[in-house]
Amino acid sequence: MIAQLTGEVRSIASDRVVLEVNGVGYLVSVTPATSATLSLGSALTLHTSMIVREDSMTLFGFLDPKSRETFELVQTVSGIGPRVALSILAHLTPDSLAHAIATESIDTLSAVPGIGKKGAQRILLELKGKMASSGSHAPANVSASLWREQLSGALASLGYSPRDADAVISIVAIDYANRGVDPATADLSDLLKAALAGGRS
Template identity: 55%
Template sequence: MIASLSGQIRNIAMDSCVVEVSGIGIKVLITPATSREISLGSAATFFTSLIVREDSLTLFGFLNETERNTFELLQTVAGIGPKVAMGIVATLAPEELTRAIAAEDLATLERIPGIGKKGAQRLVLELKGKLSLSHNDSHVLPTSAPWRNSLQGALSTLGYTPKDADNAVSVLASALAKEGVAPESMELGDLLKRVLTQGGSK
């Protein structure tokens, strides 16, 4: 999977940009804030999350790992897909989101487009305790669930690198979230089968 991408910016839109890498232009979906921080012709590095679907490959890019980690963690919440997760990251900085969830500040969460009261309650219910502020108050650290650790270990025995195993599990978490399925309710063998059939790379 693609964990990061470095190259020259060839095109910029409000929600996307084109990064040229070795002569190939790669479209990366970004937040409006990111589009304002980059400039045409400049070099940039994005921390990325690849969303794999049957008919598409979509690459989301962030200027720091904190936002990328937050984006991926948000998709473990039932009903939160990549589009909504991107909207959350675009509306609230990771530390703002962390504080809102810790304080159960539904008013702040409800102002995120596409969330509403029920969505805000779900974010608090499923993410409280999974987001934390570091000592410098600038990083969000996702807490690994037991099922994720077990699955990553199983993939490692099959020859996956730690990075590829982590990315493959993130793709699965996103897919299960879209289906409204809690990974904790599935057997390890079933989770492993899903990863292997979704095309996770070694």
């Protein structure tokens, strides 16, 4: 199975990219948030999950291992396949998903396209203990570190140096603190928008 790909971005769509690795182009399904961080010709590492069916093989790619692990874990819920699992991660980060499960927030889960109220209830029932044991519902200091790492990786793929990324992330942290919002519970796409609005330092 293909667990990781490192190569050059050759094609970008809202839900997929083509990554060239040693002369071979791999079509990888991604979330819109991931796609938005990419640029043609840039180097990229994706942590991948391969779904094999009788008539197809599909690669799903993520910017960090935790997102891939969450993607695979969500599919253990009855009635949830890879496309719905990807939709969940397009709307919720692993930390925000864990938070929704820990707080039994059916509204948060059912707001994801393809889930609905019954699907949200199944997720709560089947994943609550598993998310806790996998470390997704982590202490606040760990969650803070994870959102910073995810955002830093997204900014790096856009050409930000580590120093510039850290400066912008600090601005995001201050902005969220001023609004009384924990960035660890925010979607990566929202964090990235806030970071880009802050500009380069």
